[in-house]
Amino acid sequence: MDGTGFAELVEPHRRELLLHCYRMLGSLSDAEDVLQETLVAAWKGLPEFRGRSSLRSWLYRIATNRCLNARRDAGRRVPAAPTPPFEPPAPTRRDAVTWLQPWPDALLEQVPDIAPGPEARYAMKEAVELAFIAALQRLPPRQAAVLILRDVLGYSSAEVAGMLAMTPTVVKGVLQRARSAAGDGRAEPGDEGLAQRFAEAFTAGDIDAVVALLADDAWLTMPPAPHEYRGPAAIGAFLRASDVWRGPRRMLLVPARVNTQPAYACYLAGPGEPVARPAGLMVVTVRGDRIGALTRFHDNAALARLGLLEAAGVTSAG
Template sequence: MSQTTLGRARAGDHDAFRELVEPYRQELRLHCYRLLGSLADAEDLLQDVLLAAWRGLDRFEGRSSVRTWLYRIATNRCLNALRDAGRRKPPEPVPPFEPPEPTRRAEPTWLQPYPDTLLDRIPDHGPDPEARYHGKEAVELAFITGLQLLPPRQAATLVLRDVLGYAAAEVADLLGTTETAVKGALQRARASLDRHRAAGHGRPPSPGSAAERELTRRFADAFTSGDIDGILALLTDDAWLAMPPAPHEYHGAEDIAAFLRASMAWSPSSTLHLTGTRANTQPAFACYLADEGDGAATPAGLVVLTLAAQRIRGITRFLSDDVFGLFGLPGTIPVTGPRARRPVP
């Protein structure tokens, strides 16, 4: 940033302001998504952040970088949004069939998938020695879900400290609190997140690798053909199935199989078609359904797979079709056969 650019922006030059903030737009959107769990909300809030920065540019004293200043605005706007009583819980979807009793019922969470195409636009600032989570794992669904279960200020503290790598003193300044409070909030947040993300199954195959492609191909073949045994053969012993924002969660082969049987029996004349995509650095499929005789299939949710070693540990099916627009997915796809599958890119 040059003082000339800053001066021009303060004088009302929109192009100069855009030059100041544009390098950080993509990472700020991801920051808002981490804290809010909703990409749609993150998009809206990002515009609010940039407007607040434009209006408050005269108050920017230059004691920190423009990037840190923008993160201060974004973090506090997110915390305000999370405290807002008008931000209602997402409506719980009503399935068109009677689902079996779930293994557990969770609180509905604000959770949407994040397209990998947006992640590709974020510049790599390199590893930060203060960061605990890097790149891929700080975007995975398990991480984002865990953040939504934390008190907002704990989540913000963890993201600023362990993802972005700000020092404790900087986090305290950004949040308007003390270093002691930051250390206490961070300790509690880490413990809660570690319990939620308990793993131990080995690293998943590398994105786009032959092993990942083979595993997702086998899942797609079994899923589109209604082969429940074939799906179960791919799962870890402690696998789970979730459908945000529905509170139903199914854990273990028996309960997952019960749900799959009920859902697949609901409309036996319909055919399922899949289009491969990627979300939260994980392989995913956009689901489309077509009734017998239809020439086109329409959206039926998006499935994101959580892989562990050579198995599938989690199946997350987002039931809202609103996410299709966020991923740039078509509103319909042509039916090319009884069932169709397009590979994960």
């Protein structure tokens, strides 16, 4: 088979494999790199593929093991934590999951609508929400792989054992530990109108109104910064410090969607400036009648993937 034939063979699986690598790694940039490694390995190993499993399962085995290697790699690139431009209040905790990146919903629409196996426990939407992706990164690599293969993709214990060179008994034990550590991971459906109310209050600098929308156990996280804030009081203290630093500059928010959640591309405009400059991405997690989490990505690469990096057409607030 030549390169063209191979490309046509694997193309139907490319997007879902990219999503699989993203779940494993939490980073879309890393997922793209590992996907390329996977396809190169599949091309080289194609003569040995005997059809003992489906092509899809064979590709998932290669991709999963490549992701495991990447997660175990001591040299895995981890972005440097940004230095805040102001003195932030003391964080509630510091988190080791700092390489988290958002997944644009436009990419999710390109993933084939393939029904997961009967063992699946998570729906597509649940299995790409930021909280679930972050929870996967906190698991040991092998536990994360088993949880995804079993509970997201629905492969049987026997199939997972074959992919990961384990026994079905070991798979069941690893899965039990992974489920216990990850928790349910399912977000309560909520009114996404809250996200718009947040955006209006945030751009107006009305921190009290923002705080009033938060759940008692809400989190503010800012990957790749490790500091996190829990609860309305802690989140409010950070937002007020940020608002003081922003001064007379105005924040503009443009709606977007990532990880099946409402998000906003952020732009800053100084006094009298006709154009606002890109300033990262805010993701709003709604639970019931409250906002359960705010995730602020300061890296403008997220905006580039959403086609929102350029500030053209976004004039200073007026």
